[in-house]
Amino acid sequence: MAAEHQVEGSRALQRAERPAPEWWSHPDGPDARRGPIFGGAPTAVASADDADGCPDRPAPDGRSSEGAVRRPRSAPALGSPRGLLIVAFVVVVASLLGGGLGVAIEGAAEGGRLTLHQASTTASKPSSRTAAVLHDVLPGVVYLQVDAGGQRSAGTGILLDANGHILTNNHVVAPNGTTGTVTVTFSTGQRHPADIIGRDVGSDLAVLRVTGVSGLTPATFGDSDNVQVGEPVMAIGAPYGLRGTVTSGIVSAVDRPIVSGSLDSPAGHSYLDALQTDAPINPGNSGGPLLDASGTVIGINTVIRSSDPDSSDPYGSDSTSGSIGLGFAIPIDQATQVAAQLIGGGRATPPTIGVTLDRGFDGGAKITEVHARGSKLQVGDVVTAADGVAVTDADDLIALIRGRKPTGVTVLTVLRGGASLRIEAKLTTGPTDITSTKA
Structure with a gap:
């Protein structure tokens, strides 16, 4: 009996000194087992039928017991040549990642130099014509965050040229009639501050500019005079903050006279000779492009019709607003005409x-x-x-x-x-x- 107690005590001491199972450190806790659900091979776990409940115990002949968990090999010592190589590799990778992140943060915080890192041109091309068009267009679309009067609003914009000029709606940059601080997020996810060059309430258009940014890809502009009812169109924007959202539809009407806002509205009173579309446009799409099938910009998405007959929010900025298939865009011929005036002199003459x-x-x-x-x-x-x-x-x-x-x-x-x-x-x-x- 004394010998049996001595053997059992030795086994208990061995179990107490053994490290805890690796899966105890999993975020889901000790009951989470690494298996097919985590993308790895199933891991054998010791069952109640094991002789002493210890899955790591070697068999009497020196081989691992069937179904037992094998311990991973120990990591090389840091002082060994292999360990030193691993440490050097980790340091180099961390330095590269930290440097790239630092450049992006500095560009956003201080308005310094920023180079856009577009997707590699060697990547496989999209399989469909529509996907190929969007692949080329998306770098010319930007997303705007505006902080004005203690409130934050969002919208979309279009790159006019490689000099950093951006076209958007006036009600995006001055939602309450007062301009604020504008931050631009590019299709790459990189961010940069922007200055307001000029804005025109009557046409509901504004021009911004980012400086110190290279690698810009301007949008391609079409001819809105040739737009026909029934032709397919696509809209790109950030509805409810979902950047890069693409919707599609047709041109429902042209030369649709639209008056948005009211004379006493903080956002202003605008007169639009609009293109009408059933492509879904929602809050956050304002200022973004309406594209034809070839990917050229034919309009600037601006106004939606609400299902609420008492709504006084033609811009769809209210959280309860949403697309009912009645969206309106400023024809690009009118928009670029106003943009040229704003860039040239800071004001528009209709x-x-x-x-x-x-x-x-x-x-x-x-x-x-x-x-x-x-x-x-x-x-x-x-x-x-x-x-x-x-x-x-x-x-x-x-x-x-x-x-x-x-x-x-x-x-x-x-x-x-x-x-x-x-x-x-x-x-x-x-x-x-x-x-x-x-x-």
């Missing part, structure tokens, strides 16, 4: 036909004053269409005129003394005045 309109009149746009010299229009004329697009009130006409080229001509259908006339009105440029009904 097209005008030199008249003042009666905002309270229904059934057309009634002219109350004529300012342009040599105009064929007269006080009392009621404009019912512009270039064949129906005009129901003053806001419709202002929006349609804002979408025209500033040096062009628009053909107006006018009611005068009971007769319907077609009158050509020459477009000129004038200062933006969003508080009046000038067109």
Whole structure:
């Protein structure tokens, strides 16, 4: 009996001195066993049938017992040649990773030099035409975070050129009428501060610029005058903060006059001669591109129609807003025209036909004053269409005129003394005045 107690005591001492099983350090606790669910080979665990409950105990003949867990080989000593090589390798890798991370952080925090690390061009090409188009387009789309007046908002932007100019919506950079601090996140995930070059409330457009950034890939711009109803389109943005989200649909209508906001709205009052699409657009898509099938930008996603008839939030920034298939984009021809003015002089001058309109009149746009010299229009004329697009009130006409080229001509259908006339009105440029009904 004494000998048996002595043997049992020796076995207990061996079990007490043995290290704890490796899986005890797993985040899920000691009951988590490494097996197929973690992607590795199943690990044998000692069963209750083992002679003494010790899975590591060697068999009497010196071989490992069947089903027992084998201990991993010990790591080489740090002082050995192999150990020194491992230490040197770890130090080099850590230095490289730390240096790259430091550059990215410094670029975001101090506005220093930043090089964008785009995906390797040697990677396998996407298999479908749509995927290939998006592969080329995504580097030209950026995502914006704006801190203004103690509030944080988000939106999307488009790279205009390799000089760092970015086109977006005015209501993105000044959600409450006041500009804030803007941080740009590129498609690579790298971040950098941006400066506001200029903004225009009437067109709801703004231009930003990032400096000290190389490796930029500007977007490719199309011709919105040639957009046709029914053609396929895609929208890219960050709906509800989900960057790089792609949605698709068709062009539902063109020359859709849209007035967003109100005269007393903090975000301003905008007149848009918009492209309408059923491609889902949600909060966070504002300022992002509407693309045709070839991947060229044909519009700037700006406004959505809410299902709430009492909603006063045309920009869809309310957390309860969402796509119901009625989204609107500023045609890219109008957007780039305004962008060029903002870059050149910091302000925009919209097209005008030199008249003042009666905002309270229904059934057309009634002219109350004529300012342009040599105009064929007269006080009392009621404009019912512009270039064949129906005009129901003053806001419709202002929006349609804002979408025209500033040096062009628009053909107006006018009611005068009971007769319907077609009158050509020459477009000129004038200062933006969003508080009046000038067109």
